[in-house]
Amino acid sequence: MEAVAAFAATPAVNSLPLKGGGSGRGSNVIVDPHPTASRSTSPFQGEVGESAAPASPILAALDPDQRAAAEIVDGPLLIVAGPGSGKTRALTHRIAHLVAERGVAAENCLAITFTRRAAAELRERLAQLIPNDAARLPIHTFHSLALTILREHPDAAGLHRGFRIAGDAERADALAAALNIPAVRAQRLLRAISRAKRTQTEAADLKPEMAAYAQAQALRNWIDFDDVIALALRALENGLAAHYSERFRWISVDEFQDTDEQQYRLLTSLAPRRANLCVIGDANQAIYGFRGADSSCFERFKNDYQPAIVNLRRNYRSTGTIVAAASQIISGPDATIATIVRDMQERITIHTAPTERAEAEFIIQTIEALLGGHTFFSIDSGRAAAAGAGRIGANLSFADIAVLYRTEAQAAALREAFARSGMPFKTNSHGRLADDPAAQALLRRLDDAGDRPLVEQLRAAVPDAVAAEGLDAAAIDTAWRWLTILAETHGPDRARFLDAVAVASEADFFDDRADCVSLLTLHAAKGLEFSVVFIAGLEDGLLPLHWGKPDETALAEERRLFYVGMTRAKDSLFLSRALSRHWRGRGRQLAPSPFLADIESELTRQQRTQGLRRKPEDQQLKLF
Numbered sequence: 001m002e003a004v005a006a007f008a009a010t011p012a013v014n015s016l017p018l019k020g021g022g023s024g025r026g027s028n029v030i031v032d033p034h035p036t037a038s039r040s041t042s043p044f045q046g047e048v049g050e051s052a053a054p055a056s057p058i059l060a061a062l063d064p065d066q067r068a069a070a071e072i073v074d075g076p077l078l079i080v081a082g083p084g085s086g087k088t089r090a091l092t093h094r095i096a097h098l099v100a101e102r103g104v105a106a107e108n109c110l111a112i113t114f115t116r117r118a119a120a121e122l123r124e125r126l127a128q129l130i131p132n133d134a135a136r137l138p139i140h141t142f143h144s145l146a147l148t149i150l151r152e153h154p155d156a157a158g159l160h161r162g163f164r165i166a167g168d169a170e171r172a173d174a175l176a177a178a179l180n181i182p183a184v185r186a187q188r189l190l191r192a193i194s195r196a197k198r199t200q201t202e203a204a205d206l207k208p209e210m211a212a213y214a215q216a217q218a219l220r221n222w223i224d225f226d227d228v229i230a231l232a233l234r235a236l237e238n239g240l241a242a243h244y245s246e247r248f249r250w251i252s253v254d255e256f257q258d259t260d261e262q263q264y265r266l267l268t269s270l271a272p273r274r275a276n277l278c279v280i281g282d283a284n285q286a287i288y289g290f291r292g293a294d295s296s297c298f299e300r301f302k303n304d305y306q307p308a309i310v311n312l313r314r315n316y317r318s319t320g321t322i323v324a325a326a327s328q329i330i331s332g333p334d335a336t337i338a339t340i341v342r343d344m345q346e347r348i349t350i351h352t353a354p355t356e357r358a359e360a361e362f363i364i365q366t367i368e369a370l371l372g373g374h375t376f377f378s379i380d381s382g383r384a385a386a387a388g389a390g391r392i393g394a395n396l397s398f399a400d401i402a403v404l405y406r407t408e409a410q411a412a413a414l415r416e417a418f419a420r421s422g423m424p425f426k427t428n429s430h431g432r433l434a435d436d437p438a439a440q441a442l443l444r445r446l447d448d449a450g451d452r453p454l455v456e457q458l459r460a461a462v463p464d465a466v467a468a469e470g471l472d473a474a475a476i477d478t479a480w481r482w483l484t485i486l487a488e489t490h491g492p493d494r495a496r497f498l499d500a501v502a503v504a505s506e507a508d509f510f511d512d513r514a515d516c517v518s519l520l521t522l523h524a525a526k527g528l529e530f531s532v533v534f535i536a537g538l539e540d541g542l543l544p545l546h547w548g549k550p551d552e553t554a555l556a557e558e559r560r561l562f563y564v565g566m567t568r569a570k571d572s573l574f575l576s577r578a579l580s581r582h583w584r585g586r587g588r589q590l591a592p593s594p595f596l597a598d599i600e601s602e603l604t605r606q607q608r609t610q611g612l613r614r615k616p617e618d619q620q621l622k623l624f
Helices: 002-008 064-071 087-101 116-129 142-152 168-179 183-199 204-220 225-247 261-270 297-305 320-329 356-370 376-381 408-421 437-443 454-469 473-490 494-503 552-566 594-598 616-623
Strands: 029-031 077-081 109-113 139-141 250-253 276-281 308-312 338-340 348-355 401-405 425-428 517-521 530-535 569-583 586-588 604-608
Touching: 029 320, 064 087, 064 308, 077 087, 077 297, 087 109, 087 116, 087 250, 087 276, 109 116, 109 142, 116 139, 139 142, 142 225, 142 261, 142 494, 168 183, 168 204, 183 204, 183 225, 225 261, 225 494, 250 261, 261 297, 276 297, 320 338, 320 348, 320 552, 320 569, 320 594, 348 356, 356 401, 356 408, 356 530, 356 569, 401 408, 408 425, 408 517, 437 454, 437 473, 454 473, 473 494, 530 552
Parallel strands: 029 338, 077 276, 077 308, 109 139, 109 250, 250 276, 348 569, 348 604, 401 517, 401 530, 425 517, 530 569
Antiparallel strands: 569 586
């Protein structure tokens, strides 16, 4: 295979030969014959034997593929960008090139991404490239763009001015009152209604309930989070499309693989055929099918727009070992051919533990070893030395490490182990901020008249929220910090602040500056990178997640999710599983994840926890 021949010439640390047989997935990688990245140099300085950088100072900072993408500024463009390929760099430099060197007004360049955090990163990078123009660039998530359209023209969507997005609790109360049913049943109905809206599926059995729900919303001048984009689309189709197409003459869309049917239709309304629409993403990282996202949008875009296509294949983020292993997880005719830039380095560890508690302890011990022992106890007890301390460098900190898992249920054993060790950690989820009980408690105490600044009101609300509602003080403090960020961003504009709260998620506030180990679901880790990554729970039924025999579509998405998790790692990757786990109400013994068999053995080293003293509660669980 081409990949195997290429590996033979690759400089390596702990040389890792690849077999020519096995799963056959190794053909998805090639080695850059002129690697431009190393730990001591920038990966964006051009390549040996390639043409000199153009006169453009902005484009000169890009590699040849990124530069080719950024130079195409007229007409439709599809940029296929694998993990660690510098897609955000290419996107921001392309926009900066449009404004600074092609004379396009900043107000005409719309950038759309999927999270507030990603939008903030785009704005920060553009502020460095074009400091005099960045503030005038419209940078949105799909939902914030849709809300902007609705706030400017509510009548076009059949709304009244002053509408607001209602939270889950008040929506459930309204539906319960309308149907005269218990709140618990109303909450179940709302989840079913939300699922039908997201996936655009017919729900004939829900028609009476959906009609009653719509009437309850109209009476209160509320809208549903799941309705925001559909309502904006209605406004565009009612005569506003030409207005916004003229305003946003250049549109860039990040993470295109995550678009759903309504978002795609919104784009086509804003950008007719042959418009200046640039989309960037990777079908191999499409992991939100359960929300209605459709990775076939790439083929649809090709058919609808006939775009120019540029591939960004160089992976600057991960070691050659990690790139090779991750590429073996993704197969098929549409699989991205990843180009290895960094050297082959240490093997990927696959660890087998007897229980989930032992798995968590293995992770703690390994982190202590990598950090050289973060406590006197770990040094005195020999735990740090036992696992081979400092294998990836002395500059590693807690913030460089992430522990990823498939479901929130797995987090309990991990949080317990981290708390017991004294090691600092933080968690984030994709839950909506507006549904967080602590955030709701603070928002209920805001002054409707708005006489005082929002930041001041939020600060004053903290003691009362803690005392009156019995909520954990730490949870209130966290919610206060998140709400304060939004209040500071939107100044005195109460309506914009509440809109921002309605569309924000906890993951938007992930702080990579905090010196803590990150405990995240695989979905919440999307868009992040860490020097060291642990993926826990590599068991059949957990990753891939299924309750019986999985269908091919679901299994393919689980595979892509694992691929996303693996490619968050820059230097070291640890994959772990438990022989026995308390899962779905009882102790279970699950087979290894079938994904592990797709990674060639030459890229891995096997470990097994031995001699751990079983805790009394583990013994009791075994008896039951």
